[in-house]
Amino acid sequence: MMARLSVLRRSAPLLLVFGAVACDPTPPPVGMVRGAELYETCVPCHGVNGDGKEEVAAPAIAGLPQWYVEEQLRGYQVGYRGDHASALPALRMRPMALSLTREGDIESVAQYVAAMESVYPASTLHGNAGAGAMAYQVCVACHGQDGLGNPDLHAPPIVQLNDWYLLNQLRYFKSGARGADPGDVWGATMRANALVLSDQAMQDVIAYVQTLR
Ligand code: HEC
Numbered sequence: 001m002m003a004r005l006s007v008l009r010r011s012a013p014l015l016l017v018f019g020a021v022a023c024d025p026t027p028p029p030v031g032m033v034r035g036a037e038l039y040e041t042c043v044p045c046h047g048v049n050g051d052g053k054e055e056v057a058a059p060a061i062a063g064l065p066q067w068y069v070e071e072q073l074r075g076y077q078v079g080y081r082g083d084h085a086s087a088l089p090a091l092r093m094r095p096m097a098l099s100l101t102r103e104g105d106i107e108s109v110a111q112y113v114a115a116m117e118s119v120y121p122a123s124t125l126h127g128n129a130g131a132g133a134m135a136y137q138v139c140v141a142c143h144g145q146d147g148l149g150n151p152d153l154h155a156p157p158i159v160q161l162n163d164w165y166l167l168n169q170l171r172y173f174k175s176g177a178r179g180a181d182p183g184d185v186w187g188a189t190m191r192a193n194a195l196v197l198s199d200q201a202m203q204d205v206i207a208y209v210q211t212l213r
C-alpha cells in the first residue's frame with residue numbers, strides 16, 4: 001500500500017503536466033478546414049448539403065449568414081433555445097451546440113455553413129399566400145421586402161428555410177419556448193410579432209414568405 005502511494009506521489013507532477021496540456025490545448029485555427037471537420041457531426045440531422053431532415057425536424061441551414069448561425073449556436077449554448085420541454089426539436093439541437101467547446105469552433109462551423117449554397121426546400125403547408133401578403137407588411141421592417149433579413153436588426157433571412165420549420169419557430173415564439181428569456185434581447189423583438197398571430201395567420205404569412213424566393 002505504502003509503495004503504491006509513493007509511486008503515485010512520484011508520478012503526480014507528471015500527471016499534472018499532462019492534465020494541463022489536455023485542458024489547455026492550442027485551439028485549431030479558425031476557418032473552413034476546422035469548419036468542415038466539425039460539420040461532420042451535423043450531417044446526421046442537417047445533411048451533407050445542409051438541406052435538413054424533416055424526420056428529426058432539423059431545418060435546411062445551408063447559406064444562413066455566418067453572424068446568424070453564430071448567434072443561434074450561442075443561444076442554444078446559454079439556453080435561450082433548447083431549454084423548454086415543449087420544444088422537442090430544439091432539445092435535440094442544444095447538446096450539439098454545447099459540444100462546440102473549443103475557442104473558435106462556433107466561428108469555424110458557422111463560416112462553413114454560411115459558405116454552403118442555399119437550398120430552397122419544397123412547401124409542405126397550405127396557407128393562403130394572398131392573406132399572408134397583408135400580414136407580412138409588419139415583418140418587412142426587419143426581414144425586408146425580399147425576406148432576406150437585416151443584420152443591423154439581427155433579423156435572419158427566412159426565404160430559404162423549410163415552411164414547417166418556420167411554423168415551429170413562430171409557435172415557439174408565441175408560447176415562449178423561444179424569445180422569452182430576459183437575456184434574449186433579439187428573440188424578444190421577434191416574439192412581440194408572433195404573439196399577435198393566430199395559427200392560421202402564421203401559415204398564411206409563411207405561404208407568402210415562400211413566394212419571395
Ligand atoms: C441530432 C440532430 C442534430 C444535429 C446532429 C445538429 N442539429 Fe442543428 N438543429 C437540429 C434541430 C432539430 C434544429 C431545429 C431546432 C429548433 O426547432 O429550434 C436545429 C437547428 C439548428 C440551427 C438553427 C437554425 C435557424 O434557422 O435558426 C442551427 C444554426 C444549427 N442547427 C446548426 C447546427 C450545427 C452547426 C450542427 C453541428 C455542429 C448541428 N446543428 C447539429 C438538429 C440537429
Ligand code: HEC
Pocket residue numbers: 071075135136138139140141142143153154155156158161166167169170186187189190193194205206
Ligand atoms: C422588430 C423586428 C422584427 C419583426 C417586425 C419581425 N421579426 Fe422575425 N425575427 C426578428 C429577429 C431579430 C429574429 C431572430 C431572433 C433570434 O435571434 O432568435 C427573427 C426570427 C424570425 C424567425 C425564425 C427564423 C429562424 O431561422 O429560426 C421567423 C420564422 C420569423 N422571424 C418570422 C417573422 C414574421 C413572419 C414576421 C412578421 C409577422 C416577423 N418575423 C417580424 C425580428 C423581427
